[in-house]
Amino acid sequence: MIKIEDIQNYGKQHLDSVAASATNLQSGVQxxxxxxxxxxxxxxxxxxxxxxxxxxxxxFDKAVEAQSEFVRSAYETFVSESQKIAGLYSDCAKQTFKPFEGLVGKFTPAQ
Incomplete structure (x- = not known):
């Protein structure tokens, strides 16, 4: 039999999880x-x-040399920063959904 206290406790846990998730999302987006x-x-x-x-x-030779160096440097910076930002997106997603792990575990049937 389900008790009212259990439902209230679940609701409080869910609300706490949502608040923690929103905080994590905000930090990640920043x-x-x-x-x-x-x-x-x-x-x-x-x-x-x-x-x-x-x-x-x-x-002309020096101009081509300068342009080649700039393009190489810009590409390396782009790749490096893209990987860094992709990691931030991944971390943000993980941290945002982490508070819900405990709630999901309660409703997963034991095998």
Missing amino acids: AIAAAYGDYAKKSYEDTKSFVEQLSGVKS
Whole structure:
């Protein structure tokens, strides 16, 4: 027989889980937004530096060399930052759903 206290206790646990999940989600989204902002700022600064470097080049060969270096550096930075941000998304998802693990376990039939 189900007791009212059990239902109330479950409701309180569920509410606590939802609050913890929302807090974790908020923290994760803030970390992701900060990472995007840092990447955009770095990309802007690198591009600005490249344009300044390119404006001082006097030969075609040096211009091609500078552009090749910039493209290589930009690609490496993109890959690195993409992996970092993907990890933040993964961590955010894990932390967001972690509070619900205990609740799911209560309703999973024992085998």
